[in-house]
Structure formats: structure tokens, C-alpha cells
Amino acid sequence: MSEKCKKVYITTPIYYVNDIPHIGHAYTTIIADTLAVYSRMAGLDTFFLTGTDEHGQKIEEAARKRDKLPKEYADEISARFRKLWDEFDISYDKFIRTTDEEHKRGVRKAFEKMYEKGDIYKDTYSGHYCISCETFFTETQLVDGEFCPECGKQTNIVEEESYFFRLSKYQDRLLRWYEENEKCILPKTRRNEVIRFVESGLEDLSITRTSFDWGVKLPKSLNDPAHVMYVWLDALMNYLTALGYGGDEKRMDYWPARVHLIGKDILRFHAIYWPAFLMSLDMPLPKHIAAHGWWTRNGEKMSKSKGNVIDPKEVVDAYGLENFRYFMLREVPFGGDGDFSQKALMDRINSDLGNDLGNLLNRLIGMSAKYSEGEIDSQNLREYYSKELEAVNDSIGRLEPLLFDMQLHRYLEELWRPLSIANKAIDSYQPWVMMKEGKTEEALALNALIANILAKVAIMLHPVMPRTTEKIASALSFVIDNESYRKYIKGDELLPKFTIERIPPLFPRIEEVRMEEKGAVKEEKKSPKGKGSDKGASAEESDGVISIEQFFQTTLKVGTVVEAHEVPKSKKLLRLMVDLGEDSPRQIVAGIKEWYSPADLVDTQVCVVANLKPAKLMGMLSEGMILAAKDDSGLSLVRPEKPKKAGTVIG
Ligand code: MSP
Secondary structure, three states: OOOOOOEEEEEEEEEEOOOOOOHHHHHHHHHHHHHHHHHHHOOOEEEEEEEEEOOOHHHHHHHHHOOOOHHHHHHHHHHHHHHHHHHOOOOOOEEEEOOOHHHHHHHHHHHHHHHHOOOEEEEEEEEEEEOOOOEEEOHHHOEOOOEOOOOOOEOEEEEEEEEEEOOHHHHHHHHHHHHHOOOOEEOHHHHHHHHHHHHOOOOOEEOEEOOOOOOOEOOHHHOOOOOEEOHHHHHHOHHHHOOOOOOOOOOHHHOOOOEEEEEHHHHHHHHHHHHHHHHHOOOOOOOEEEEEOOEEEOOEOOOOOOOOOOOHHHHHHHHOHHHHHHHHHHHOOOOOOEEEOHHHHHHHHHHHHHHHHHHHHHHHHHHHHHHHOOEEOOOOHHHHHHHHHHHHHHHHHOHHHHHHOOOHHHHHHHHHHHHHHHHHHHHHHOHHHHHHOOOHHHHHHHHHHHHHHHHHHHHHHOOOOHHHHHHHHHHOOOOOOHHHHHHHHHOOOOOOOEEOOOOOOOOOOOOOOOOOOOOOOOOOOOOOOOOOOOHHHOOOOOOOOOOHHHHOOOOEEEEEEEEEEEOOOOOOOEEEEEEOOOOOOEEEEEOOOOOOOHHHHOOOEEEEEOOOOOEEEOOEEEOOEEOEEEEOOEEEEOOOOOOOOOOOEEO
């Protein structure tokens, strides 16, 4: 890592509170924690941020489903995230919540600044909105004209007044940034993807909503209380507000971030919107945006419906926190997708950790007890084993850049080389033979070589396995901190004379799986999935399959259209009055004007989703949704085969 950069700011995404923590969240957080522990050990002034993303329609709906107020619900889930990270010993310096007052103040400040700069303007938005991804899509981006290209769920047509951010204005500057900063997006393949996306043209971004309430209000100076901010503007700003942006500015000197760790599904927001917002705010851009891949389970996507979502707490309880950390970082090349299987986890524990590392320490404890009453002295080490020591130092010297280039699996791979040098040295020099032959000095120097290798490995493994490596260090009579890092990693020092402490084996062999295998459903269920969708592995995802109870949460009714009108200025919308057998007809705004004229509709019957939360489209209240089917030949309304009484329930 560059010595110039003394302050290191590391962030995780802030997690949505619409669901409880799962393995994907744990993965991002553990990577970030590893980097933070490393940079603190390296003596860098480090600030590690995590937190929860609590606004938006998705959260509002999740709360409503549970009969809770959004804040009440957010408090509950946010606390669960925090508790889990505390149980996992995550060394975050701040846990931010987007409902924090200081955060909201900072977001409003940023909005004001962008507005004053002329980067925000007001217009009307018409587009397809996916609530699950909290994202607008253009018609051409949709799958089959209606499904979200990210998660495969149904999108809704939303037409409303909105403030826009002039994203298009920043297209060239963004491209220049990607070109001039080879490592701004990691891994590099992802950078190419982003460049291609931006080159294909950026549209201005709708950054406020009027159809729901649960969000940050606009600055008072705009005097527009109907709008709340788009969740992604609100959420991304957390990286600045956590440092005091728009408030006390106390920690602003940590900016720019050394790395924003994210999953590949949220790259676009971080690699395009976020730098553009920062440019508009005249702020420097982050050094790296690093996107990791997705976890599957036994080769299958994780989903609630399959019941195979991995609870990280369960894994940790069964296999140990640090073994889990090691496994996650070692098993998958950063950026690639990874598969969680208990077998793979057990193999890593038994083989890498147990055989290569744990046994080496045991061997050393045994040999030194036998040959020197546990005393280890490095004084003759260089004389006999300088070749081995040099090879070890070469390996150790290659590690640091790998870590900050996010090559964490290679970091661990390279870190195992010294262990293999140590194990090989014992096998080939056979100290027990040396002892028999009276070569005591050589045999004891070999013990010192092993001890020094273990010390170096323990220090460099410390960020991944903090407690375990502290135990190794304590057996070797030293403490892992910046001083030992400087002496044994950056410097050329050897351990002083000490007596090794006998400690119990660190990685007892695991013979049998410790968790019940859940949801081993093999067949692929049919669902309207988007192509190349990755979001599916999320815990919140139901993979399109629902239970009958879930289906009956939707009330479908037959309605009779009693009036139909064009909507001024709208190419897509019609305003219908539909009789659902209630006291008065309901107003429903539908995006069907391209296929139906008002006259086609009056006195015909339609099928209506009757318990949908009312939404505003172009300022008009819409109290339901009309069912229609659309293919290449156009759109057709779904209607009962024979006339039915208005209000008849379908199902
Ligand atoms: N709230 C937004 C982030 C805003 S950051 C300004 C969000 N939250 S999330 O809770 O849905 O996801 C958070 C992180 O978890 C993402 O980085 C995502 O990639 C990661 N994962 C969710 N499921 C995952 C897997 N199955 N595997 C690996 N990581 C995945 O997005």
C-alpha cells in the first residue's frame, strides 16, 4: 500500500433492513473487516464503516406486511445486523443508519449543493420501476416488456413528477476517470463492463419520488414537501455523511475512501451514480470500488422458497467464526461466484488449517519440548537455513499488494507457501536424525526457523483470523501489533530467545458435517426470471415460487369499467373508473393507451388487483391494477370469459 496514503477509509454497503442478515452480507463485511484489521496493524489511521439502509418503498412495504411502522421495523432489523457484527467481532468504527438525523441533514445538504450547481432539475418521469431493486428501467431494458432485468420481478409503470440529476452531463468525465485509473473498479473485468455501459449512453436520473413517504425529505429551500429522495441517492451519501459531511465535518480527512466493498449486483450504483454525484459535489473520487461475486449453496441459488438460505450465525456456531472467515476468503477468487458446501468448508479446516498450519505448530511444540525443554533460540538460524528464510521473506514480501488489490484468495495461497517451506524443511532435514547424529545446533536452528515462519504467518494471517493468530503468537511469546509487524514483516528481525508454550490443538479435525442439510431441492422451478440475473441468491428473494397463502394475499376481483378517459400529456396512461361492487367506483390509472381507446373499454369487464396500495401516477391516485398480458403482438386485457357481477372475487 502506498505510504502516502496514511488514512484508510473502508466501507461495506449499508444493508437493507427488509430482511435479516445472511451469508452474502457476512461475506462483504468480513472482507472489509480483514482489510481494516490489516491496515490498523500496518499502522495506518483506519476508519471502517458499516450500517443499514432504511428508507424506500421496499422497507415501507416490508414493515406494513408485519403491521409495523417503518421506523419501528427498521430499528428492529438494524439492531439485528449490529448484534450479528458484534457477535462476529467485526471491528467497525461506525455503524451508520440512514434514519440518523445527521445523515439526513448531510443528504439534504448535498441535494442543495447539486441543485444550486444546476445539476438537478424538475420534470415528469415515466418509466418502469422495480420496487425490489429500487430502480427505474427503460422499456428496452425490461425482460419480456415487463420484468426487471436485475431480479426478474414484475415492474410497475410509474409516471410522476420528479427531480432529475444530470447524469448525462458526467458521462465523459466518468469515462476519463475509468481510463485514467486502472484500478478504480476491481476486479478489472468489471471495469470493462462499466465502461461499455457508460459508453452506450447515460440518461439523467430520477432522484425523487412522490408515490410514497418513507424517505429523506427535500431541503426546505426547495419548498416541495411532496417529494422524498430516491433511496440510492440517500444510501450512497452515507459514505460521506458518516464522516460528518454537511455537519461537523469531523472526519472528512478520511475522504476519499480507500475502498468501497460491494457485491457485483450493486456495481452500477457505485461505479456510475456515486462518482457522478461526487463530481457534482466537487469531491475527490474513491480509490477503489471492489465488487465481489455471489454465494450459492451446493451449486444452487439460495432462496427462501428452497429453504436453503445460509444463516451465517448457524455456520459460525457449527464450525467456528475464524474458520468460516478463512474459508470465505480462501475458497473463491475475489469477484467470482462461490459455492458454500459443508464439505468444502470441512476440507479447508482439516487440510489447510489443521494439517498445514495447526500440525506445524504441534510439531514445533513437540520437537522443542524434546530437544530443548521448549526453548527456541534464533541465534544460529541464518547460518544453517538462510535459503529457506530468504524464500519465506520473498513470499511474505509479495503479500501486501495482493490484499489491497482484493486478491484475497491469492494472498492466502501465497501465505501458505512459507508453511509449506517449513513442513518440507522438517521432512527433508529430519531433525530427529540430526539429533541422533549429534547435530544439535542444526536441529535447534531448524526449530527456530519453524518458529520464525509461524510468527510471520501468524502476523499476516491475523487480519483473517484475529483470535487464532493471537493464540499462535502468544505460544511464541510475542504479541501481534504494529511493532511486531514492523520487526518481523517489514524488518529483518528474528524472534528473541523464548520458551514455547504448549497450547491445545487449534484446529481439531472435523469428521462429520455439523449442520443439517436444508432445501436440497434440485429441480428448477419455473418463474419469470430475468436473463443473467444475479440478485436471485439474496435471502429476500423468493425465486418466483410462492405458497398458496402468499397467493391469497393478493385480492383479485372482476370489475366493470364505467368510465374511461385519456390523461392529458400522457402517451401511455388512461384513467378508468371501475365498479368493484363497492360504494363507489375506483379510479385506476393504467398504462394501456397504446392498445385501447377509452371507447373500447367502457362497459367491459376487467380483472383488478384490488388490495394494492394506492399509488399516484402523474398526480392522480390509482387504486388498483388491471391485469393484462403482453407479448410481441401487443397487450390484451385479461377478462372473465362470461360477464360476472362487479366485485366477484377471482381465485
Ligand atoms: N442497501 C443496498 C446497498 C446500499 S450501499 C450505499 C443493498 N443492500 S443489500 O442488503 O441488498 O445487499 C448488500 C450486499 O449484500 C450487497 O453487496 C450484495 O451484493 C450482498 N449480497 C446479497 N446476497 C448475496 C449473496 N448471495 N452472495 C454474496 N453477496 C450477496 O444492496
